Amino acid sequence: MVEIGMDAPLFTLKNQDEQDISLAELRGNWVVLYFYPRDNTSGCTKEACDFTERLPDFQEMDAVVLGVSPDSPASHRRFIEKHGLKVTLLSDPEKEVLKAYGAWGEKKNYGKVYEGVIRSTFIIDPDGRVAARWKNVRVRTKRKGEEVKHADLVKAELERLREEEG
Numbered sequence: 001m002v003e004i005g006m007d008a009p010l011f012t013l014k015n016q017d018e019q020d021i022s023l024a025e026l027r028g029n030w031v032v033l034y035f036y037p038r039d040n041t042s043g044c045t046k047e048a049c050d051f052t053e054r055l056p057d058f059q060e061m062d063a064v065v066l067g068v069s070p071d072s073p074a075s076h077r078r079f080i081e082k083h084g085l086k087v088t089l090l091s092d093p094e095k096e097v098l099k100a101y102g103a104w105g106e107k108k109n110y111g112k113v114y115e116g117v118i119r120s121t122f123i124i125d126p127d128g129r130v131a132a133r134w135k136n137v138r139v140r141t142k143r144k145g146e147e148v149k150h151a152d153l154v155k156a157e158l159e160r161l162r163e164e165e166g
Contacts, residue, residue: 035103
C-alpha cells in the first residue's frame with residue numbers, strides 16, 4: 001500500500017500517442033496521478049472531463065495530470081478525441097502500476113466479488129514522494145446540497161500543499 005510520505009513507485013507507461021511517459025523524468029514537477037477503470041464509461045468520462053476543465057489551474061501550479069487505466073493507447077486516443085480531453089492518459093494493460101499503487105484489487109458490486117480498478121488519486125511532490133492520496137474515489141459527491149467534483153478537491157489539496165511548501 002502506498003502511503004503519504006513514501007517514495008512514489010516509479011513507472012514508465014505508453015501514453016495515447018504510444019510515447020513512453022516516465023515518472024522519474026517528471027521529477028521537479030508536481031504530479032496528479034489518477035487511476036480509473038475504463039475509457040468511455042460514465043464516471044470515467046466525467047472524471048476525465050473534470051480534470052481537463054481544471055488542467056490550466058494544475059498547469060499554473062507546475063503540475064502534470066496523468067490518468068491511468070488498463071485500456072490500450074488506441075482506446076485512449078479514441079476517448080480523448082470523442083470528448084476533447086486535454087489530460088495525458090497512460091496504458092497499463094499488465095496492471096503492474098495499478099497494483100503498485102494499490103489501485104487494483106477486490107471489488108464488490110451487487111454482491112458479486114471480482115477484481116478491478118479501485119478508483120484512486122495521488123499527488124506526488126517534486127521530490128517524488130506521495131503528498132496526498134484518495135482511495136475509492138467518487139467522481140462527484142454532494143456536500144450541503146451542492147455537487148462537488150473530485151478534480152476540485154484535488155486542486156484545493158494541491159494548492160494547500162504548495163502553500164505549505166513555502
